[in-house]
Amino acid sequence: MTVAALKAEIARRFGTPAVVVDLDVVERNVARIQAMCDAAGVANRPHVKTHKSPAVAAMQRAAGARGLTCQKIGEAEVMADAGFDDILITYNILGEQKLGRLGALLSRAKMTVAADSPTVVAGLPEAARIGGRDLDVVVECDTGRKRAGVETVAEAVALAKDIASRPGLSFAGFMLYPPEDRMAETQRFLDEALAGVREAGLDARIISTGGTPNLANLGAIKGATEHRAGTYIYNDRMMMRAGLATEADCALTVYATVVSRAAPDRGILDSGSKTLTSDTGGGLDGHGLILEHPQAKIARFAEEHGFLDLSACNDRPQIGDVVRIVPNHVCVVVNMVDSFVAVRGDEIVGEWPVAARGRLT
Amino acid sequence: MTVAALKAEIARRFGTPAVVVDLDVVERNVARIQAMCDAAGVANRPHVKTHKSPAVAAMQRAAGARGLTCQKIGEAEVMADAGFDDILITYNILGEQKLGRLGALLSRAKMTVAADSPTVVAGLPEAARIGGRDLDVVVECDTGRKRAGVETVAEAVALAKDIASRPGLSFAGFMLYPPEDRMAETQRFLDEALAGVREAGLDARIISTGGTPNLANLGAIKGATEHRAGTYIYNDRMMMRAGLATEADCALTVYATVVSRAAPDRGILDSGSKTLTSDTGGGLDGHGLILEHPQAKIARFAEEHGFLDLSACNDRPQIGDVVRIVPNHVCVVVNMVDSFVAVRGDEIVGEWPVAARGRLT
Numbered sequence: 001m002t003v004a005a006l007k008a009e010i011a012r013r014f015g016t017p018a019v020v021v022d023l024d025v026v027e028r029n030v031a032r033i034q035a036m037c038d039a040a041g042v043a044n045r046p047h048v049k050t051h052k053s054p055a056v057a058a059m060q061r062a063a064g065a066r067g068l069t070c071q072k073i074g075e076a077e078v079m080a081d082a083g084f085d086d087i088l089i090t091y092n093i094l095g096e097q098k099l100g101r102l103g104a105l106l107s108r109a110k111m112t113v114a115a116d117s118p119t120v121v122a123g124l125p126e127a128a129r130i131g132g133r134d135l136d137v138v139v140e141c142d143t144g145r146k147r148a149g150v151e152t153v154a155e156a157v158a159l160a161k162d163i164a165s166r167p168g169l170s171f172a173g174f175m176l177y178p179p180e181d182r183m184a185e186t187q188r189f190l191d192e193a194l195a196g197v198r199e200a201g202l203d204a205r206i207i208s209t210g211g212t213p214n215l216a217n218l219g220a221i222k223g224a225t226e227h228r229a230g231t232y233i234y235n236d237r238m239m240m241r242a243g244l245a246t247e248a249d250c251a252l253t254v255y256a257t258v259v260s261r262a263a264p265d266r267g268i269l270d271s272g273s274k275t276l277t278s279d280t281g282g283g284l285d286g287h288g289l290i291l292e293h294p295q296a297k298i299a300r301f302a303e304e305h306g307f308l309d310l311s312a313c314n315d316r317p318q319i320g321d322v323v324r325i326v327p328n329h330v331c332v333v334v335n336m337v338d339s340f341v342a343v344r345g346d347e348i349v350g351e352w353p354v355a356a357r358g359r360l361t
Numbered sequence: 362m363t364v365a366a367l368k369a370e371i372a373r374r375f376g377t378p379a380v381v382v383d384l385d386v387v388e389r390n391v392a393r394i395q396a397m398c399d400a401a402g403v404a405n406r407p408h409v410k411t412h413k414s415p416a417v418a419a420m421q422r423a424a425g426a427r428g429l430t431c432q433k434i435g436e437a438e439v440m441a442d443a444g445f446d447d448i449l450i451t452y453n454i455l456g457e458q459k460l461g462r463l464g465a466l467l468s469r470a471k472m473t474v475a476a477d478s479p480t481v482v483a484g485l486p487e488a489a490r491i492g493g494r495d496l497d498v499v500v501e502c503d504t505g506r507k508r509a510g511v512e513t514v515a516e517a518v519a520l521a522k523d524i525a526s527r528p529g530l531s532f533a534g535f536m537l538y539p540p541e542d543r544m545a546e547t548q549r550f551l552d553e554a555l556a557g558v559r560e561a562g563l564d565a566r567i568i569s570t571g572g573t574p575n576l577a578n579l580g581a582i583k584g585a586t587e588h589r590a591g592t593y594i595y596n597d598r599m600m601m602r603a604g605l606a607t608e609a610d611c612a613l614t615v616y617a618t619v620v621s622r623a624a625p626d627r628g629i630l631d632s633g634s635k636t637l638t639s640d641t642g643g644g645l646d647g648h649g650l651i652l653e654h655p656q657a658k659i660a661r662f663a664e665e666h667g668f669l670d671l672s673a674c675n676d677r678p679q680i681g682d683v684v685r686i687v688p689n690h691v692c693v694v695v696n697m698v699d700s701f702v703a704v705r706g707d708e709i710v711g712e713w714p715v716a717a718r719g720r721l722t
Contacts, residue, residue, distance in 0.1 A: 015434075015458045015722030049664060071665045073376075091631075091665065092620040094681055097376045116621055119680040147666055148621040148629050259453040260477055260509040268509050270452075274696050275721065278639040303410060303692055304432045304452065305508055319480040320455055331664055335635050335697075338719045358699045360636065361376030 001346040007255060007322040009348060010341055016257040016322060017271040019333065019340040023349065025251035026059065026233060033215060033232050034063040040219035040227075045069050045088060045208065047230030050331045052356035054082030056233060067110075069210075069228040073101045074359025080109045082355075088112040088208065090140070090175060090228065092120045092148060098361065099123055103130025112136040112206070114175045116149050121162050121169070128168025136172035137163045138206055141193065143186040144179040153189060157196035164202055171197070173206030176221070180213045183220045190223060213242050236330035237289055238281040252340070253291065253324040254333065256306065258317045267317060269298065269306035271325065275336060276306065281328030288325040293317055298325070362707040368616060368683040370709060371702055377618040377683060378632040380694065380701040384710065386612035387420065387594060394576060394593050395424040401580035401588075406430050406449060406569065408591030411692045413717035415443030417594060428471075430571075430589040434462045435720025441470045443716075449473040449569065451501070451536060451589065453481045453509060459722065460484055464491025473497040473567070475536050477509050482523050482530070489529025497533035498524045499567055502554065504547040505540040514550060518557035525563055532558070534567030537582070541574045544581045551584060574603050597691035598650055599642040613701070614652065614685040615694065617667065619678045628678060630659065630667035632686065636697060637667065642689030649686040654678055659686070 001009070010018050037044035046060045047069040057068055057079060067086035070076040076087045086109065093102050093113050105111050106127060115121045115137050128135040139159045142149030150156045156174065163171040174193060178186035194204055209221055210228040218227060231238070234252040235245035254276060260268035276288055278301060287298040287306065296317070299309040310316045317323060327333045334340070335357055342352045362370070371379050398405035407421045408430040418429055418440060428447035431437040437448045447470065454463050454474050466472050467488060476482045476498050489496040500520045503510030511517045517535065524532040535554060539547035555565055570582055571589040579588060592599070595613040596606035615637060621629035637648055639662060648659040648667065657678070660670040671677045678684060688694040695701070696718055703713045 011456050012458055015456065015462075017721055019721075092629075092680075094618055094620055095372050095376065097373055101376075116623060117680055120620075142623060146624075146627065147663060147668065149623060151623055257455055259455055259481075262477060262503060262510060262512055263507075266507065268453075273638070273640055273693055277634070278641065278693075279634055280639065302508060303696075307508065319453075319478055332634055332639070335664075337721060360378055360380075360698060 003346055006343065006346045006348070010255050011257065011322050013348070014341055016255050017275045018255040019252065019337045020255055020343055021234065021252045021340045021352070022343050022345065024344045025249065026056065029232055029235065029249060029251060030059050030063045033229060034065065036215060036218055037227055038064065042218065042224050043226035045226045045228050046233065047071070047210070047228045048075055048079060048356065050230035050233050051334060052354045053352060054079060054084070054355055055352055057082070057084060060233070066226070072359065072361060073098050073105070074361055075356045076105055077101065078356040078359060080105055085109045088228070090114050090210070092116060093127070094120060094123060099127045100130060102127040106131025106133060106135055112138060112172055114138050114140040115159065115163065116140040118159065118162055121159065121166060125166050125168045134168055134170045136170050138172050138175040138208060139163070140175045141189060143176060143189050144182045145177055147177070149177070153192040153196060156193040157200065160197045160202055161200050171202050173204035173208070175208045177210040178214065180217065183217055187221055190221065194223065212239060212244060216244065231331060234330045234334070236281070237284055237326055237328045241284065247291070247326065250326045252330050252333070253326055254288070255322055255324055258319055258321045258323065261319050265309070265311045267308035267310055269308060269323070270304065271306045272304045273301040274303045275333070276301070276325065276327050277329070277332045277336065279329040279332045284328050288327050291324045291326065293323065364707055367704065367707045367709070371616050372618065372683050374709070375702055377616050378636045379616040380613065380698045381616055381704055382595065382613045382701045382713070383704050383706065385705045386610065387417065390593055390596065390610060390612060391420050391424045394590060395426065397576060397579055398588055399425065403579065403585050404587035406587045406589050407594065408432070408571070408589045409436055409440060409717065411591035411594050412695060413715045414713060415440060415445070415716055416713055418443070418445060421594070427587070433720065433722060434459050434466070435722055436717045437466055438462065439717040439720060441466055446470040449589070451475050451571070453477060454488070455481060455484060460488045461491060463488040467492025467494060467496055473499060473533055475499050475501040476520065476524065477501040477511050479520065479523055482520065482527060486527050486529045495529055495531045497531050499533050499536040499569060500524070501536045502550060504537060504550050505543045506538055508538070510538070514553040514557060517554040518561065521558045521563055522561050532563050534565035534569070536569045538571040539575065541572070541578065544578055548582055551582065555584065573600060573605060577605065592692060595691045595695070597642070598645055598687055598689045602645065608652070608687065611687045613691050613695070614687055615649070616683055616685055619680055619682045619684065622680050626670070626672045628669035628671055630669060630684070631665065632667045633665045634662040635664045636694070637662070637686065637688050638690070638693045638697065640690040640693045645689050649688050652685045652687065654684065
């Protein structure tokens with residue numbers, strides 16, 4: 001099949017907008033990043049937030065990934081249901097409802113969670129009690145991102161001791177998500193935190209680093225035992241801008257139809273903010289890259305309208321044309337859909353569920 | 362129950378983030394806008410894109426709404442399945458797959474669709490053929506929004522004639538979505554277009570205006586027969602900024618938990634861009650209004666993190682606190698969830714499905 005025939009077939013069978021993933025590209029991305037982790041001597045613990053799919057996670061596991069990363073209990077439940085038994089939740093788990101679910105997960109899978117405050121740590125023994133076994137806890141450390149995570153070595157060490165002192169909890173190590181330009185500061189923080197916990201007689205078995213952009217820094221943090229990356233599985237315009245992916249590495253595209261050309265220099269796509277999302281990818285120009293018309297700009301959105309600025313475009317799309325869009329930020333686009341069309345090259349191979357989408361909690 | 366008890370109960374039963382809708386507020390919004398339409402002498406044809414729920418649409422119908430507006434075939438299918446039999450799709454329908462589905466809808470409901478080009482009109486007779494009866498078509502006119510819609514009166518009249526000349530199509534009138542500050546220009550466009558079609562022996566039975574902001578202009582367009590508004594059902598920060606809603610008119614809030622307070626002047630909510638979306642509501646400051654802490658700013662997002670800037674906040678939330686957020690743009694937030702928690706005041710009354718969510722096409 002040609003690309004033109006594939007586009008016609010997808011429009012005919014599924015309609016547009018359609019989220020389409022090329023599994024051949026996924027497999028190449030999986031193999032490349034696994035090889036990078038292997039070469040750096042760190043375990044690969046991919047983040048499922050990007051794909052939310054046990055079937056895609058199975059491809060990562062088959063290539064050598066050790067365990068998975070989830071951002072919420074609901075994602076972990078879907079992965080545990082699919083038989084994954086080593087899951088790190090990189091999030092503070094709080095509240096009776098979630099601690100109960102974490103306990104239920106722990107009774108059937110090896111679970112590790114992050115914590116960045118005594119309040120969070122104080123709740124976790126209840127999950128261990130429900131789970132009937134020890135819960136591994138890593139201390140989340142913030143070395144400049146200003147998100148979650150303790151900001152000082154003293155807090156990190158104190159929290160490690162706090163964890164170790166609680167019934168049912170095991171201090172497992174440190175979780176980092178360093179800004180890409182703060183490797184030296186992160187190393188210093190880690191070294192001091194490690195010295196602090198060792199002085200207290202504790203052992204950090206896990207030093208977990210994260211982020212697809214930080215794949216460029218694999219091996220830069222001495223002592224790191226594993227890396228968590230999510231976006232690399234599909235890639236997007238953000239990763240292209242960061243120099244971490246080419247167009248050929250972008251596995252996911254949104255197929256959209258030009259539905260209006262009310263004036264010569266503009267048009268409307270049937271993909272708006274309810275499909276591509278308003279995520280600018282940190283200030284990218286336009287709301288996606290149209291592969292067929294790279295000079296066309298998706299200038300703004302209504303909910304179901306993508307406003308095309310064609311003024312810089314010599315070859316302009318016509319009403320009814322189907323185009324393929326690389327989104328700014330692929331993770332949030334996957335999160336919009338219950339399933340995607342799986343292709344290999346120009347052949348449709350099926351419709352794959354995004355099983356953990358909608359698991360809000 | 363108190364608000365505090367309701368928040369605790371929602372966190373305990375559903376976890377956070379949770380999308381919560383107060384049906385008492387919905388009923389007040391429904392009654393108020395129906396009364397405005399009645400007073401202006403225009404039919405109320407609410408847009409379901411905001412709620413995507415047949416149960417909420419039934420509340421609008423019970424109050425006097427005549428027919429519904431949908432933005433895509435999938436929404437119309439869900440509403441037709443629920444027994445709604447007068448549906449306007451305010452969108453250009455293109456391609457074999459969608460024309461087939463439109464035909465199937467036409468066989469069981471009175472359908473009207475919009476068109477803004479001869480290409481779109483040329484496809485529609487196939488839907489009428491499949492449906493086995495005439496399809497009503499309105500000409501979408503653009504009077505300044507630069508979205509879809511013909512830009513000139515001459516195009517509008519020519520397209521009306523084109524529709525009238527096609528087998529199975531009936532020219533039904535004009536669809537407008539005027540910018541709020543262009544009522545005079547819109548009236549002039551409409552008057553000239555009406556004169557043009559009458560000269561051609563055609564009758565415009567429907568003059569449809571749209572937009573919740575244009576509820577302030579109800580009655581301003583002479584000849585309008587109906588109005589389409591969506592957002593008013595729940596309201597949001599955009600509607601508050603426009604002076605069309607107060608905090609008390611906002612029926613939907615996102616319940617979120619403070620999961621981190623790593624520094625005194627900041628914190629993290631468990632609601633990020635995968636819940637509240639990156640929609641800025643046209644340049645609003647911050648990503649939502651926190652009812653308990655209006656001085657707190659949701660400054661930015663990660664996918665599951667809302668970054669709280671608490672520097673202007675005297676009363677600062679603690680880890681574990683549940684807060685209620687009025688989103689910037691409610692339509693895109695509803696689109697993130699498969700269901701919402703329905704409350705009346707401080708009482709939980711059930712979990713309602715967002716039945717048409719995920720109907721991407």
